[in-house]
């Protein structure tokens with residue numbers, strides 16, 4: 001049965017999308033059967049893998065219309081770089097209002113993903129910033145939570161906030177495991193980044209990852225090139241950091 | 257009557273809070289009467305000016321309770337560095353559900369700000385990422401819109417999205433002016449940042465600002481120090497960039 005990994009943070013611009021796309025690619029490259037679910041109206045993950053924006057898959061599956069209910073089976077609507085994709089984009093807004101009208105909004109995605117769990121080894125979920133209905137749905141639907149933490153000013157404050165929210169959600173998703181808090185955009189030259197990295201390492205309850213993803217221009221360029229950084233710039237520090245991160249995540253996934 | 261300036265972007269982590277706090281301070285330093293309204297549940301702007309998180313002011317003013325309605329007058333609940341503050345934080349979530357229950361949710365903030373317009377020269381509104389009910393309320397309540405644009409991968413896509421949304425909102429806020437799109441976190445060493453800066457400059461309909469705010473560690477450190485960068489590191493490049501930006505914004509505010 002698939003491991004379902006939600007990538008979430010309340011804070012914006014911390015690297016959720018970069019993490020989702022690059023991990024999905026690396027797991028697929030290892031031979032795992034992978035699905036990338038883009039829950040963001042901005043559809044950045046969808047763009048990052050060279051696909052047209054949409055969000056229609058989720059919108060029609062959550063539609064209150066009864067005819068739609070019978071074919072309300074969530075299916076991938078794209079394929080890229082060796083993994084399946086359920087695309088994000090504008091139509092996700094329709095899914096948001098559909099979900100808010102259900103009797104128990106927070107478990108809608110979990111139900112929709114159930115039939116897909118048998119088909120994949122890993123389902124990676126990219127979420128929007130601010131812990132709204134989509135992020136809550138993702139966390140409630142998942143077996144594991146991965147929290148990117150930017151090593152800059154506001155990010156450590158935001159970490160406690162998402163950990164508190166997750167605590168409350170253990171009530172409806174008791175099997176959820178905190179896979180880790182991943183230090184993102186680490187600037188090895190600045191004292192502030194080193195200080196925040198150390199502060200994160202001291203927060204054991206946040207399951208900090210030892211391997212930061214350093215700030216590396218290839219990671220940002222790979223987004224514009226619409227490719228995983230491993231393909232765009234395989235010898236870059238960014239590509240190396242993601243491979244080291246994958247190793248540590250795999251260890252945790254196997255033992256935990 | 258106050259100029260009400262909404263600082264908004266769908267994309268996360270582009271520098272909305274850094275812009276809101278540093279501009280509020282510089283305008284107050286010029287002798288203007290300034291109010292900073294923090295609409296974010298994360299309350300980063302509130303932390304940035306050394307205040308306790310709250311959000312209660314907005315929550316109680318939007319409460320459906322009739323007794324609260326009679327004293328539903330929005331007032332500053334803090335003062336820092338020469339300007340008034342209406343603090344953000346967890347309680348803003350209560351305001352969100354209160355607002356969603358009103359007959360016309362998008363004009364709630366505009367009504368609440370009306371009595372304050374006579375008391376201030378400038379009201380600066382910091383908003384959360386994703387264009388939800390709070391961001392829409394801010395844009396509908398404002399005379400001017402300032403859009404920070406990060407010179408990195410996904411940011412230029414997001415710019416068209418917020419400009420489209422703003423276009424639709426001109427219907428209920430016909431006097432709204434686009435004050436500008438501000439290039440943020442410009443990395444002068446990378447080709448990608450220069451390329452995106454040029455691309456932004458070619459988008460005249462986005463009213464691009466010529467003066468980018470460069471990526472500068474003092475700006476991030478100032479957040480942790482809970483001070484405007486002009487006080488924290490007055491001779492830093494970050495402090496200089498914000499002062500140059502203020503000059504250009506003042507020109508536009510006087511002519512436009």
Ligand SMILES: Nc1ncnc2c1ncn2[C@@H]1O[C@H](COP(=O)(O)OP(=O)(O)OP(=O)(O)O)[C@@H](O)[C@H]1O
Nearest residue numbers: 012013014015016017018129215216220268408409
């Ligand atoms: N390690 C890194 N080094 C350099 N640039 C990065 C790095 N990680 C991400 N970026 C770039 O920084 C920007 C923000 O990252 P990203 O979009 O992944 O964050 P996000 O958390 O998904 O944002 P949002 O909250 O808006 O969804 C993007 O342009 C991305 O390409």
Ligand SMILES: Nc1ncnc2c1ncn2[C@@H]1O[C@H](COP(=O)(O)OP(=O)(O)OP(=O)(O)O)[C@@H](O)[C@H]1O
Nearest residue numbers: 012152153268269270271272273274385471472476
């Ligand atoms: N020009 C800059 N140089 C360096 N760091 C910056 C700069 N501008 C902002 N920062 C830092 O980058 C991080 C993100 O900026 P900020 O919080 O202002 O963005 P935001 O758009 O308000 O984010 P959110 O979408 O989560 O509200 C913060 O830690 C901030 O201190």
Ligand SMILES: [Mg+2]
Nearest residue numbers: 016017040044
């Ligand atoms: Mg994203």
Ligand SMILES: [Mg+2]
Nearest residue numbers: 272273296300
């Ligand atoms: Mg902010």
